[in-house]
Amino acid sequence: MTDAAQQEPGSASAATPLASGNHALGIDVGGSGVKGGVVDLDTGELVGERQKILTPHPSTPDAVAETVLEIVNRFEWAGPVGITLPAVVTSGVARTAANIDHSWIGTDAAELFSRTLGGRPVSVLNDADAAGIAEDRYGAGKEVDGVVMLLTFGTGIGSAILNRGVLLPNTEFGHMEVDGKEAEHRASSAVKEHKDLSYKDWAKEVSRVLERYEQLLWPDLFIVGGGISRKGDKWIPHLTTRTPVVAATLRNTAGIAGAALASVTSIGR
Incomplete structure (x- = not known):
């Protein structure tokens, strides 16, 4: 090795x-x-x-x-x-x-x-x-019969949206404009670090983004991932969305699991 x-x-x-x-x-x-x-x-x-x-x-x-x-x-x-x-x-x-x-x-x-x-x-x-299809099949979204939206908070905001297990590929909701600013420039975890925001103050920005998504998409569940999701208890309770928000459960294996699943399905072909 x-x-x-x-x-x-x-x-x-x-x-x-x-x-x-x-x-x-x-x-x-x-x-x-x-x-x-x-x-x-x-x-x-x-x-x-x-x-x-x-x-x-x-x-x-x-x-x-x-x-x-x-x-x-x-x-x-x-x-x-x-x-x-x-x-x-x-x-x-x-x-x-x-x-x-x-x-x-x-x-x-x-x-x-x-x-x-x-x-x-x-x-x-x-x-x-890949993370989205894994969380929907095996993780936090597996019991949801409807629209599931996964968002990963890191340097930017990654997104995946599924309806009853069917993926709408290559969504780029992190680049969507929310109140005059790209979503990921408003609410990524990198923004929290750069501005030294408290979890409560950062959650206000995340809520603005999620509320815009739910106005357009009406999801049944938001799943939040990325490293900051491990501390979801510090900020998820401060969110003001009508849609339930839960932390991803597969963590750093979600991409691997989703890729494996794609290898035996039509996803990614």
């Missing part, structure tokens, strides 16, 4: 070959790390340990694809692979690039990953969409 590689504790071996059971491999590409794991598609839980390798710099398409290949090889995986990107992805092509090299824009990511992985089938989708 290289110095840049990390293994999650709790399992004796990373190798989980495609053999039996309802399992799939998901890989979540982020600005700082590329994470992968085998997922039990019945429960959304990881089978064995998670693998993580630091995202290469520069994070060009070829460099990231080689990193994905290394993770696939560690699992001795023989089947299709689901992969997330921090980008809008349509028909397998990256249309934007957030926290990865801008040379991704216009890249046929599905073709690149498939070729790098020896021609196997791959599914490529937006990272927030």
